[in-house]
Amino acid sequence: MPRWARELLGVATALAISVAVVAATASSPRSELLFRDGDSLVTSLVIHSLAVAQPQDWAMSSVLFLPEIAVLWALSLFGLGTDGTLTLAGVVNLVALYGALRVAAGASAIARAPIAGALVGLGVFGAVAATEWSPSRDALELASLTTTTTYYSATVVGAVLAVGLVRRGIDRVRSRAGGSDAGSRSAVPWGAVAGVGAVAAASVLSNPLFAAWATVPLALVLAIVGLSERAAWWLAGGLVAGSILGFVGRMPLAHLIANTGAGYADPTQWAASLDYYGALLAERWSAPWGAASVIVIALLWGWCVSACVLLVRRRDVGAAVVAACGWVVPLVVVVGAIALGTHAARYLQPVVFAPLLGLVVLPELLPRALPAARRGTVVGATAVALTAAVALGIPRIAATAPDADLACVVDWVGKSGRTGAGQFWTVRLPKTHLADPRALVQVDHELRGYAWLVNRDDFGVGEVSFLVIDAQTPAFALPGERTMTDAALVPCGRYTIADFGDEALPLGPQRS
Known part of the structure; x- marks a missing residue:
């Protein structure tokens, strides 16, 4: 089968998986986080604010959601409404994750069954x-967060990418050197260095958490690999330089950041943090x-160590880096989160x-004598998966009951x-x-403008x-x-x- 056909089938299968997952999330109590949570709606509010040509003066958290907003704006052009656009964005997020896993699985000319590995991972x-059904944003149900547009889906994809x-850079260098350690020491994978630097810069610009999720742990892995592979130092340099560039790029956007996130860290609370995560x-x-x-998840973590x-x-260095990140990244992040x-x-x-990441390298470690799948079988299985996902998933999404209470408020306010x-x-x-x-307008209990994840231009109404x-x-x-009895x-x-009619209530000064 031609390479392009195999890749297309992989994307189609990933699409089927993504539709099924979003359908399961949208039809469960977890849909509260996808469609109605106050935090989850910030990207939609940005899109709607742009649509009515409102001056843009946002009060954001330390996360700017730049990739998420760009994708959501493009998807909003399909005219599916707020919930439909958020649903489509969830599918796109998971397909993008497949794309990142596919890159991590290696080039078809070098790696074994990379499409299958990426699909198994997804x-x-x-x-x-x-399996995640809680409506709470504080539950330790982390996979379904990638279906939302405000819980760091772009950072998840960026870290895997x-x-x-x-991996691609290391594989390319060793391939050109014929697998020779000596020959690979002098080569530099400039394309991969530039690519990882660009991903790091864009990711940190939008969300500095990328530095903790990817820059620090991946740089640690590359520092060890650098003892035998010179290319690892160049790749680590591109990663760190890109991250620094991302932080510099945030400076002109400082007026949009109402909270830098520095207050979220308090190392003296490490014991309370350990208790908190343990309870979750x-x-x-x-x-x-x-x-x-x-x-x-525990078995996958152990498998990453073994792999x-x-x-x-x-001496498959590129794949070993991928597997190493599968266990080093969670370890660094958990220890760091508790320590802070x-x-x-x-x-x-x-x-x-x-x-x-341990699953995308799984085909590399399977017995070489496994039979190859026939083209007809692969095409048929993909068609069945895609048809089943569309036939079963879309009706489940569409069957979501309309919110009559919400419609009542929207109609009254509009009229x-x-x-x-x-x-x-x-209010969100x-x-x-x-x-x-x-x-x-978003306010606090004293009717002061509450400038948090909202366009401050709203408060100009007075x-x-x-x-x-x-x-x-x-x-x-x-x-x-x-008093409220006047309404x-x-x-x-x-x-x-609570309608006060002709009696105006003045807004107080802004607070965040």
Whole structure:
């Protein structure tokens, strides 16, 4: 079968897996994180703000979501609506992860069955994601976070891609040298050096967490490989230089960063951090299928250690680097997260995606006598997988019940022609679904502009005339002598609109 046909079949199979995984996530309680979580909607809010030609003055976290926003904007051109676009983005994220795994699996001319290895990795990742059903962003359910646009999906893909580019560079040098250690010491894989530098620069520019997930652990691995492979030093140099360039590139964007993230680290809290992550692990272990997923990840981590040893003995340096990253990256990230006293499950995503690297090198270690798959069998299996995913997955996604309460708020606000406000966890979902997101302003309980993951241009309106509240809204302390009893209450299911009519409520100064 021609190489292009094999690659196309690999992408088609990856698409089938991705549709199935997103369908499972979208039809489970985890859909709360995909479609309705306040944090998850920031990229959609950016797209809608751009669509109405609003001046852009965002208050972001340390993560700028630049690749995610660019992809979501392109997907929004299909006109699928907010939920449809987010669903499509989840599929694209997983297909992109397959692409990164495919790069890490090596070139077809050098590696053995690289497409199969990448598909096995994505399949296991998808199986783990499909077992994650908690609606909580704080659960230790890390694989399904890649289906969202705001929990570092681009950083996940970038980290795996960086490992893959390093492997390609080392493989290319050794291939040109005929596998000779002496011949490979003087060559420099300039293309791979530039590529890994570009990935690092773009990733750090958007999310400095890339430095912890990829730059530090991969540089450690390359430093050891550099004892026998000169190319490793060049690749490590490209990785570090690109990361530094990414940090420099963030300086002109400092006005967009409301929180640098420095406050999230407190090394004195390492014991509390250990207890926190331990409690999350215990909770995950007790969840349905949770123990199975934990065991799978643990086995993959152990396999990465074994595969690394076997590949080093075979002097397959490129594949050994990939396998080494499969166990070094999670180890460095977990130890670092605890040592810094962090308390956020999303920081530990490498625990799930990095061990997949052990699967992409699995074909290299299988017996050479295995029979080759026939073309008809491969094409048929791919067609069946894609058809099943589309036939079963899309109806499950489309069957999501409409949110009548949300529609009530959106319709009322749209017809009012006025501007209202609400607190972070309450207002962001209705705000995202409005034709013009400026009609709802994000405030705190004292009606001060809450400048967090929102366009600060919203606060220029100066005053509002109604409030959107729900069960999780803390009680408002309104300015002057106004109280909530002065408002006419409009019920919208789980929401209530407190309408003050012609009486304007002035917005207080911004806070973050």
